[in-house]
Amino acid sequence: MPGGIDATAILDRVVPAKDVDGFHPYNVGLLVQGRPTLHPCTPAGIMEMFRRENIALAGKRAVVVGRSNIVGKPMAALLLHAHATVTICHSRTRDLASVTREAEILIAAAGRLSLIGEDHVSPGAVVVDVGMHRVTDRATVEHLFPGNEKKIAAFANKGAVLAGDVDFTRVAPKTSKITPVPGGVGPLTIAMLMANTVKAATMRRGKDL
Amino acid sequence: MPGGIDATAILDRVVPAKDVDGFHPYNVGLLVQGRPTLHPCTPAGIMEMFRRENIALAGKRAVVVGRSNIVGKPMAALLLHAHATVTICHSRTRDLASVTREAEILIAAAGRLSLIGEDHVSPGAVVVDVGMHRVTDRATVEHLFPGNEKKIAAFANKGAVLAGDVDFTRVAPKTSKITPVPGGVGPLTIAMLMANTVKAATMRRGKDL
Numbered sequence: 548m549p550g551g552i553d554a555t556a557i558l559d560r561v562v563p564a565k566d567v568d569g570f571h572p573y574n575v576g577l578l579v580q581g582r583p584t585l586h587p588c589t590p591a592g593i594m595e596m597f598r599r600e601n602i603a604l605a606g607k608r609a610v611v612v613g614r615s616n617i618v619g620k621p622m623a624a625l626l627l628h629a630h631a632t633v634t635i636c637h638s639r640t641r642d643l644a645s646v647t648r649e650a651e652i653l654i655a656a657a658g659r660l661s662l663i664g665e666d667h668v669s670p671g672a673v674v675v676d677v678g679m680h681r682v683t684d685r686a687t688v689e690h691l692f693p694g695n696e697k698k699i700a701a702f703a704n705k706g707a708v709l710a711g712d713v714d715f716t717r718v719a720p721k722t723s724k725i726t727p728v729p730g731g732v733g734p735l736t737i738a739m740l741m742a743n744t745v746k747a748a749t750m751r752r753g754k755d756l
Numbered sequence: 757m758p759g760g761i762d763a764t765a766i767l768d769r770v771v772p773a774k775d776v777d778g779f780h781p782y783n784v785g786l787l788v789q790g791r792p793t794l795h796p797c798t799p800a801g802i803m804e805m806f807r808r809e810n811i812a813l814a815g816k817r818a819v820v821v822g823r824s825n826i827v828g829k830p831m832a833a834l835l836l837h838a839h840a841t842v843t844i845c846h847s848r849t850r851d852l853a854s855v856t857r858e859a860e861i862l863i864a865a866a867g868r869l870s871l872i873g874e875d876h877v878s879p880g881a882v883v884v885d886v887g888m889h890r891v892t893d894r895a896t897v898e899h900l901f902p903g904n905e906k907k908i909a910a911f912a913n914k915g916a917v918l919a920g921d922v923d924f925t926r927v928a929p930k931t932s933k934i935t936p937v938p939g940g941v942g943p944l945t946i947a948m949l950m951a952n953t954v955k956a957a958t959m960r961r962g963k964d965l
Contacts, residue, residue: 635836
């Protein structure tokens with residue numbers, strides 16, 4: 548939103564039945580109660596990914612890093628309804644690595660570049676990286692992508708490369724599956740926004756939300 | 757609700773500004789977003805207890821056992837907003853004791869008699885028992901309250917005694933603080949219903965919800 552505009556006041560004015568972002572408090576409440584509604588796109592996309600990859604969630608330890616209204620909290624609710632045992636971490640969590648190492652499913656959505664390193668992940672974990680950061684510093688690019696000619700060339704060309712909340716280079720070898728940044732969660736979020744738009748239209752044609 | 761009546765349909769018809777139970781989806785959404793609203797009474801009462809007992813929550817590991825809309829989920833949201841690192845367990849959680857032993861703050865709200873035993877609690881934990889069960893079986897009473905003449909006399913008199921989700925006799929010695937059943941969370945819940953009623957009236961007189 549442009550400066551001087553209260554985003555919450557605007558979001559509250561969106562008709563819940565047309566709220567394809569799933570940000571209206573009424574839709575948030577329905578989601579948390581496990582009732583049919585429009586789900587926020589990023590968590591919804593991640594759940595879709597789990598379904599398509601046949602990643603079982605019931606009984607698993609899932610850890611969500613980040614407690615935003617857009618990703619962290621709805622993600623935790625969806626994982627909980629899928630019968631995972633869910634832990635939510637954030638900036639005030641003590642000894643983050645010891646908590647994230649409990650994760651069989653780890654969602655990094657803290658908005659901090661490379662927060663999740665090798666020590667934060669147990670062998671075999673499934674890691675989903677929601678972070679998206681523009682790295683404009685050469686030393687950081689070289690640290691994050693050592694010997695990765697493609698990334699270093701991209702940086703030389705554009706003066707920036709994208710990276711996530713997870714230190715992909717060092718974490719990926721420990722995981723059973725991991726999403727990249729870019730090209731992981733981002734495109735899914737956009738796809739789910741389209742899916743929600745169709746869903747909202749279908750619900751309005753058919754029956755009550 | 758009497759049989760044949762859909763409780764959800766009724767709750768949805770309560771005006772959010774008068775929803776002193778905090779069960780309407782709109783209020784649930786506001787709570788989860790960390791915005792001012794009427795909070796469900798049992799979790800609100802537990803938070804009030806933490807405040808009055810000066811139990812710090814920020815950075816603590818909190819574990820909520822039970823994921824009901826009435827207690828477990830709103831409790832987790834309130835603990836999260838108080839900066840605890842929150843885990844939610846439920847009937848599908850594997851090795852429950854290993855998860856609950858991580859708790860510095862443990863909320864037992866599963867609705868299962870004596871689910872939380874000695875092995876489920878780490879030394880020094882703060883334990884809050886939300887369970888409330890009528891025990892009508894003599895052997896169970898004697899197992900739960902060995903040598904407790906008062907409980908056994910009460911059972912002889914009334915044919916039943918009350919007990920919680922926590923095996924109080926065996927768990928209490930390990931804890932730094934623990935709520936009893938009855939006389940713990942129950943009366944607080946009723947008090948918070950009164951507090952919410954006053955809060956709702958004040959909000960309606962003063963300004964918008």
